[in-house]
Amino acid sequence: MLAFLNFIAFLAVTGYGIYTFANLVYSRVTFIKLGKKSDLRKDTQQRITEVLINVFGQRKLFKDKKSGFMHLILFYTFFIIQVGLIELIIKGFIKGYEFPFGEGHKYFSLLQEWATFLMLMAVVYGFYRRYGEKLKRLQWKRDGKAAFVYIALSTLTSSILLTLGFEAIMLDHEPNLAYAPFSGAIALLFSGIGTTAGTILFYIFWWVHMVTVFSFMVFVPQSKQAHELFAMFNVFFKKVGPVGKLRKIDFEDEEIEEYGVGKIEDFTQLQLIDLYACAECGRCTNMCPASGTGKTLSPMDLIIKMRDHLTEKGAAVTSRNPWMPSYVFGSSALSPTLTAESSAQETAATVEMPNLIGDVITEEEIWACTTCRNCEDQCPVANEHVDKIIDLRRYLVLTEGNMPHEATRYFQNIERQSNPWGMNRKERIKWREGREDIVVPTVDEIEDFEYLFFVGSMGSFDNRSQKIAQSFAKIMNVAGVKFAILGNEERSSGDTARRMGNEFLFQQLCQENIANFQAYGVKKIVTICPHTYNTFKHEYPEFGLEAEVYHHTELIFKLIQEGSIKPTKEVQEAIAYHDSCYIGRYNDIYDIPRQILKSIPGVQVLEMERNKADAMCCGAGGGNMWMEETEGKRVNIERTEQALRLNPTTIGSNCPYCLTMMSDGTKAKEAEERVKTMDITEIVEKSLVC
Incomplete structure (x- = not known):
């Protein structure tokens, strides 16, 4: 009768838990369905690869190695323990039940014991990181849910070992420390309590485990633990193709x-x-x-x-x-x-x-x-x-x-003069007049060219960035590269307008630029601006661009490798190198700029604490170059301070926006007299014998 009541109670708990869990998951699914349909590219092989690398390989988690290792243990021991859960459930109804693995059951037991113990240790370490070490990124919220997760997982794992330990006493078995080291130690510790007490404690902890399992199962969809259900699907169905590429709006769709x-x-x-x-x-x-x-x-x-x-x-x-x-x-x-x-x-x-x-x-x-x-x-x-x-x-x-008034002014200037300052568009070509030792032909002044040098608004109108454009032109002259510029026919790339939300203006500029490229038979484009590089390379093709796109560091590196230019003059500079977001995280270009700098005699490359994929933004992206920061500390000041901690003689960059922000930062920190700010192009030019 007692066994029957135990079975009925288990069915009630299990049925309620599974029903509630299913209902909660279904509700989240229906909530997701409220969204608009997604045009999903299949790319099944690439998606499977992403799941293998980022879900089963846990790659991103290892950006924090301690947390990554902890989560890796939790992830895999969870699956191992679930197999043992089936056996443990049956043990509650069939005394002494074991999976029919024969002699192999002892190895199964050993695997389960160690998986359970390792999960418990990982949970304890996670608790320490949050509440002992007080890891900053985990201190954002105190609503008790995180504590419940630690308590539930600790109870779940410890109750397994306690249940198995008291099962050995209930069955009057000798503790097997070789294949059941942890439950065996528990059985050995309580060996004198007798089989009756062992039986009572076995069912107490069996029920503690079952209630914990189904309570936690119901908790999962209602908490951050829902990632256990949705993360794998999220990784599989994420956008494929260039990272950060934005969705196109169809302005011809009259239903919108x-x-x-x-x-x-x-x-x-x-x-x-x-x-x-x-x-x-x-x-x-x-x-x-x-x-x-x-x-x-x-x-x-x-x-x-x-x-x-x-x-x-x-x-x-x-x-x-x-x-x-x-x-x-x-x-x-x-x-x-x-x-x-x-x-x-x-x-x-x-x-x-x-x-x-x-x-x-x-x-x-x-x-x-x-x-x-x-x-x-x-x-x-x-x-x-x-x-x-x-x-x-x-x-x-x-x-x-x-929108902010600065954004309004930016859009108006782009619409009227195709540059952020609203300067006369006919002055776009004047930057090449700054130096007599460079030759910069327009597409109308030369019959044949290999590269179109897309100068961009910064290189054309900003006094500091003009020097970058001039240095790059000089390098191409020395290397014998046949290039041309659009001159006053050049328009804004539209990247900033797009990321500020003005998709209509972006598409207008995009179509005008592509029409120009096609009219002059452009097959290769090189630019000093990472933002322009990214949008030309990854976003313009959707609108019809067919051309190879290069960032100026890529072309410089190519010229060095070919021997077309040879940095030979010593440049005695300790350079704190800053990674541009749109070259780095958007295009995974980290080594090329560093190899260029290392090829220059006398240059010492200093790495900031946050570098490469972890590098901090200069603060200019997303249109913030043109808007005032009204809250907190200026981003460029924070990034400049990170560079200055290295005591460099120069802060190096590969982006006109970054250079401007870092230059402003050194001025604000009153360090411009001792620390220069230079683009890689300018440093390379200093090393050339011209």
Whole structure:
């Protein structure tokens, strides 16, 4: 009778737990379905590779080696323990039950014991990192949920060992320390209590384990632990292709009434998976230049607030419109057409909720982003923060016409004169008059050229950046490179306009530039601006560009390798090298600039604490070059201070924007007399015998 009641109680707990878990997961799936359909490229092989590397290989987690190793143990021991859970459940109904592995069961037992112990140790270490070491990125919130995770996992693992230990006493078995070292030690410690007490304690801890398992299972979908369910899907379905590439808006689609994202359901379904995949690990916020300098923007907080908003709105929609689709994705590549989808989205649109922009996400957060992608590079579950922020900006700019006054002025200057300052566009070519020792022909002045040198607005109009353009032209002259410029026909690349949310202006500039390139038969483009390089290389092809695109450091490195230029003069400089975000994290170019510097006699390359993929943004990206920072510390000051800690004689960069920000930083720190700021091109030119 007791065994029967035990079985009924187990069925009740199990049934309730599984039903609640399934219902909660299904609700999150239906909330995701409120988003717009996603045009998903298949690219199955690449997606599988991403899962193998970033889920099963845990690559991103090892950016913090201590946490990475801890999570690797938790990840794999979790799967091992689940196999033992089946056996443990049966043990509660069949005394002394073991999987029919024969002699191999002792090795299975050994694997289970060590997996359980290692998970317990990993949980203890995780607890120490949060509450003992007080790791900064984990101190953002104190709502008790994190503590519950540690308590639940500690209870889950320790109850396994206690159950197995008291099972040995219940069965009057000799403790086997060789193949059951931890439960065997428990059995040995309590060996004198007798089989009756052993039986009682066995069922007590068996039930503790079962209740913990199903309680934690119900907890998972309602907490940050939901990443255990959604992270793998998020990695698999993430955008493939160039990182940071933005979605194109079809302005010819007459059905579109609003541009950008003004409501949570305006995001795509794939974007909404990000919200439930977030592990709340704080890695993104820990590396964010805005957050690190006292701005209101926190990438993690942004995701969490949108997740909670989606959950709240989804729950309201579900209560009003219970007929919801049962598929996760609406793309035809993944699932059939859903007749209930439009109904769900229409219902979502009528539910009265706080405004996404203004109530949930502030405009200050939206405009603080520098689009550096440090958050995305750090994220172990492949969340993409930047494209969401750009979509919010698009709504403000294109739908509401609401933007900072600096952005308004920027757009007007680009529209009228195709440069940020509003200077006469006919002065774009004047930069080449600054030096008589360089030859810079326009496309009209030369019959044949290999490279189109796209100078950009900074190189054309900014006095400091003009020197970069001149140095690069000199290098190409020395190397015998046949190149030309568009001169006054050159337009802004539109990259900054796009990342400030003005997609319409970007597309207009993009089409004008491509028309120019085609008219002059351009096959190769080289530019000194990483932002222009990135948008030409990865975004213009979607609009029809067919040309090879080079950053000036790539071409310089090529010329050095070919022997076309030979840096031979000593340049005695200790250079703190700064990685541009749009060359580094966007295009994975880290070694080429360093190899160029190391090829110059006398140059010593100094590495900042945050370098390469972890390098901090200069603060200019995402349009912030043209807007005032009204909160916290200036980003460029923080980055300059990081460079100055190395006591360099020069701060080196590969971007006109970065050079400007670092130059302003040295002036603000009153260090410009002892520390120069130079582009790699200028340093190379100093080493050439001309």
